[in-house]
Amino acid sequence: MLDAIEACGTELLSRYEPLLNVFSQRARLVPFALGGSRMKIVIPGGTGQVGTILRRALAAAGHDVVILTRRPVRDRDVHWDAETLGPWAKEIDGSDVVINLAGRSVNCRYTPDNLRAMMDSRVHSARVVGEAVAAAVRPPRVWLQMSTATVYAHRFDAPNDEVTGVLGGTEPGVPGYWAYSVEIAKAWERAQEQTETPHTRKVSMRAAMVMSPDRGGVFDVLLRLVHLGLGGPVAGGGQYVSWIYDRDFVRAVEFLTDRDDLAGPVNLAAPVPVPQRTFMRVLRAALGVPVGLPATKWMAELGAFALRSDTELLLKSRRVVPGRLLEAGFAFDFPQWPEAADDLVRRLRGGPGSTM
Numbered sequence: 001m002l003d004a005i006e007a008c009g010t011e012l013l014s015r016y017e018p019l020l021n022v023f024s025q026r027a028r029l030v031p032f033a034l035g036g037s038r039m040k041i042v043i044p045g046g047t048g049q050v051g052t053i054l055r056r057a058l059a060a061a062g063h064d065v066v067i068l069t070r071r072p073v074r075d076r077d078v079h080w081d082a083e084t085l086g087p088w089a090k091e092i093d094g095s096d097v098v099i100n101l102a103g104r105s106v107n108c109r110y111t112p113d114n115l116r117a118m119m120d121s122r123v124h125s126a127r128v129v130g131e132a133v134a135a136a137v138r139p140p141r142v143w144l145q146m147s148t149a150t151v152y153a154h155r156f157d158a159p160n161d162e163v164t165g166v167l168g169g170t171e172p173g174v175p176g177y178w179a180y181s182v183e184i185a186k187a188w189e190r191a192q193e194q195t196e197t198p199h200t201r202k203v204s205m206r207a208a209m210v211m212s213p214d215r216g217g218v219f220d221v222l223l224r225l226v227h228l229g230l231g232g233p234v235a236g237g238g239q240y241v242s243w244i245y246d247r248d249f250v251r252a253v254e255f256l257t258d259r260d261d262l263a264g265p266v267n268l269a270a271p272v273p274v275p276q277r278t279f280m281r282v283l284r285a286a287l288g289v290p291v292g293l294p295a296t297k298w299m300a301e302l303g304a305f306a307l308r309s310d311t312e313l314l315l316k317s318r319r320v321v322p323g324r325l326l327e328a329g330f331a332f333d334f335p336q337w338p339e340a341a342d343d344l345v346r347r348l349r350g351g352p353g354s355t356m
Contacts, residue, residue: 040095042140044068044080044129045102049217050146050210050249054099057250066091068102082125085132092129093136097257098200099144100129103188106148106313115180122188130195142201142257145192149208149242149269149320150312151185154178156238159273161323162206162265178312189265201263203256208269208320211340212246213348222283223348231284231292237277239317242269245334245344252322255330267322271335276314279337286341 041058043051046067059065068080068088080088082102092098102125104117126145133139152160153168160166168182189204211219225231244252252268274282284292297315322330334340 038062038064039097040064040066041097041099042066042068042091042095044098044100044125045082045146046099047071048101048105049212049214050207051101052214053210053212053246054101054250054253057247066095082121083128085128085135089132089135092132092140094138095140097142097144098129098133098140099146099253100126100192101146102126102129103146115177115184119180119184119187122184123191126188126191127195130192130197133197133200134195139197139200141199142203143192143197144203144205144253144256145189147189147204147206147265148185149206149267149318150181150316151189151206152318152320154239154316155319156240156317159319159321160267161321162267163323165267165320174316175312178316181312201260203263204265205253205256206265206267206269206320207249208242208244208267208273208318210246210249211243211344213344214246219344222280223287226280226284226287226289226292229289229291229293230295231280231289232294233277233280233292234295234314235297237275237280237294239276239315240273240319241276241279242273242318242320243279243337243340244268244270245332245340248332248334251333252325252330255325255328259328262324262328266324267320268325269320269322270332270337270340271321271326272337273319273321274337282338283341286338286345 041063043054043065045051046055046065047069051067055065055067065076067074067077068082068091069077070079070081072079078088078091080086103122104114106118129143129145133143149160151167153166154171154174155166158164167186169179171178185206192202192204195202209218211217213219222231248270249268256262256266280292284290322332334343
């Protein structure tokens with residue numbers, strides 16, 4: 001069965017490959033530049049891994065990047081509480097782009113209290129950002145709202161795109177609390193959708209795991225597992241891993257900002273998700289680690305408990321593809337995991353062009 005699953009991934013790649021090749025050639029000729037002028041970009045909740053990636057890239061491109069955070073420590077950090085309107089709202093008034101990333105980290109035990117905190121932090125922050133956008137005299141032209149690929153169903157049979165994808169919450173044979181994770185994602189998107197912003201285009205970014213060599217991110221966690229000899233298949237390894245290379249994520253954000261014809265849910269994921277056993281095998285090869293011990297489901301539960309994390313992050317099959325991005329002409333520099341893993345390891349080790 002697992003071999004058949006991997007064959008499906010190969011078939012999916014062959015279907016998209018001609019399109020990817022054409023778009024890749026165009027991308028090398030026409031780089032994205034957020035409209036070609038300096039912009040003011042406000043990033044609520046921009047102190048985490050994804051926010052750090054965006055801040056670094058967008059500031060390096062010459063844009064004025066403002067981070068809304070509970071604990072300002074750097075220049076252009078502005079305090080907010082992520083729940084109520086305050087002086088921070090003047091940063092949104094007159095800005096060009098808002099990229100809301102705010103929400104409690106999912107890297108925790110999925111206890112009832114933590115799940116409620118995930119829900120509240122996402123919904124409250126999205127709602128108050130919407131209030132600031134709606135009240136602005138000069139509202140931003142686009143509001144990109146972070147969402148998650150977790151909104152889709154746990155499945156192996158077919159990929160989930162924005163049109164034909166199946167939303168989760170009713171799958172048989174999975175833990176009941178997985179449905180609550182889906183409800184969090186739906187409520188997160190609904191908070192943006194229900195806000196009246198007639199002069200601001202709204203995009204909900206259903207993002208897969210963003211892979212970067214930065215410390216503390218998901219790729220860093222995977223590296224530690226591999227170096228400990230634990231980078232083998234988990235519970236058979238047939239569940240799909242959806243991912244996106246960090247620089248492709250930044251370029252997708254730029255693309256969505258520039259394209260006035262794109263609104264609503266957009267999947268931010270590489271076009272070729274792979275089974276977890278393949279994903280880890282490729283990563284081990286990139287690192288030069290020959291062996292990764294397999295883990296049963298109960299072993300994964302023990303490991304997640306020790307790491308204060310949750311097995312949904314390991315066991316849910318997120319087979320997500322970027323249908324709308326590909327149809328709109330976006331070109332992935334790294335559509336396949338082997339090349340992406342090699343490049344991430346090279347950057348981690350300080351190879352040529354290792355900086356963002």
